[in-house]
Amino acid sequence: MSELPTLAELTTEVRVVSLPMRVRFRGITAREVALVRGPAGWGEFGPFPEYGDDEAAHWLRSAIEAAWLGQPAAVRSRVAVNATVPAVAADQVPMVLAKFPGVSTAKVKVAEPGQTIDDDVRRVDAVRSQIPNVRVDANGGWSLDEATRALTALTAVGPLEYAEQPCRTVDELVELRRRLPEIRIAADESIRRAEDPIRVARMGGCDVAVVKVAPLGGMRRLLDLAVELADFGIPLVVSSALDSVVGMNAGLAAAAALPELQLACGLGTGGLFTEDVAEPRSLVDGALEVAPIDPDPERLTRLAVTADRADWWLERLARCHRIVAGAE
Numbered sequence: 236m237s238e239l240p241t242l243a244e245l246t247t248e249v250r251v252v253s254l255p256m257r258v259r260f261r262g263i264t265a266r267e268v269a270l271v272r273g274p275a276g277w278g279e280f281g282p283f284p285e286y287g288d289d290e291a292a293h294w295l296r297s298a299i300e301a302a303w304l305g306q307p308a309a310v311r312s313r314v315a316v317n318a319t320v321p322a323v324a325a326d327q328v329p330m331v332l333a334k335f336p337g338v339s340t341a342k343v344k345v346a347e348p349g350q351t352i353d354d355d356v357r358r359v360d361a362v363r364s365q366i367p368n369v370r371v372d373a374n375g376g377w378s379l380d381e382a383t384r385a386l387t388a389l390t391a392v393g394p395l396e397y398a399e400q401p402c403r404t405v406d407e408l409v410e411l412r413r414r415l416p417e418i419r420i421a422a423d424e425s426i427r428r429a430e431d432p433i434r435v436a437r438m439g440g441c442d443v444a445v446v447k448v449a450p451l452g453g454m455r456r457l458l459d460l461a462v463e464l465a466d467f468g469i470p471l472v473v474s475s476a477l478d479s480v481v482g483m484n485a486g487l488a489a490a491a492a493l494p495e496l497q498l499a500c501g502l503g504t505g506g507l508f509t510e511d512v513a514e515p516r517s518l519v520d521g522a523l524e525v526a527p528i529d530p531d532p533e534r535l536t537r538l539a540v541t542a543d544r545a546d547w548w549l550e551r552l553a554r555c556h557r558i559v560a561g562a563e
């Protein structure tokens with residue numbers, strides 16, 4: 236990135252916050268992110284705590300792009316989003332869906348450790364009774380045989396728009412598509428955590444690509460990847476990484492800049508927080524406004540993490556900055 240700020244510039248204004256969640260998601264009940272401010276606005280650095288520095292460095296490139304370079308040109312002003320339903324019990328589904336008014340697509344988490352296929356079927360059926368279009372996300376949690384069994388059970392009474400990352404490896408996704416040709420498969424981790432994000436498409440492992448700004452290293456990298464995926468005829472879904480309002484600005488800007496966008500995006504996860512760094516965008520007819528929102532100073536203070544967590548994030552920021560600078 237030609238606009239790479241020095242570490243001192245990068246850390247002139249860093250705010251580390253913890254956003255409380257309504258229900259457990261990915262095993263967490265609060266989401267920590269570091270927000271940086273540059274000449275073009277705010278950027279979000281929120282790699283998950285268990286990620287190593289090399290992977291986290293992509294997220295830093297994305298934060299720097301947002302805060303030092305700004306947003307690419309938009310071709311649309313609103314983006315349709317899906318409801319995101321964590322692996323809750325079926326009776327909690329109405330409570331979760333209440334936070335996503337007007338959506339016609341829901342993404343339901345399945346294959347949660349400790350749960351059964353029956354739990355997934357009950358949750359998906361509860362969602363189907365309220366939302367016409369349902370997709371599921373297994374986060375790579377099934378073996379090939381488990382995925383075959385689970386997806387057969389989940390499509391027994393109604394269709395699925397697609398199944399996101401049913402198995403972990405690209406080879407498994409390729410084989411699953413052969414076994415279940417009538418079920419569309421989406422790749423997420425096989426794109427965002429891969430050295431070569433286009434490999435899963437080249438190998439025939441997906442019908443749909445779920446793409447996220449921060450793990451790919453920024454909005455422009457996502458747009459470049461979209462050009463490559465178009466050659467394979469693979470449609471995109473831009474999704475969040477459980478971003479605050481600031482990270483969501485970048486996801487929405489990337490989605491707004493895509494020449495082609497048919498599917499609802501996973502950018503409604505603000506509805507999973509009880510509080511965010513700004514008054515969240517309201518969902519109107521299942522879509523979000525693209526215009527960027529600045530964090531509210533009072534909320535940044537109220538949601539600030541403890542000093543030891545802030546130090547941990549600042550050290551991580553410094554290590555990742557060295558990686559990004561070294562790769563220039």
Ligand SMILES: O=C(O)CCC(=O)c1ccccc1C(=O)O
Pocket residue numbers: 261317318319342372374423474475476477500501502503504
């Ligand atoms: O796509 C969505 O609806 C929400 C985003 C989401 O599910 C997610 C959020 C954080 C980390 C991983 C994932 C995922 O898609 O697996």
Ligand SMILES: [Mg+2]
Pocket residue numbers: 372374399400423424445
């Ligand atoms: Mg996913």
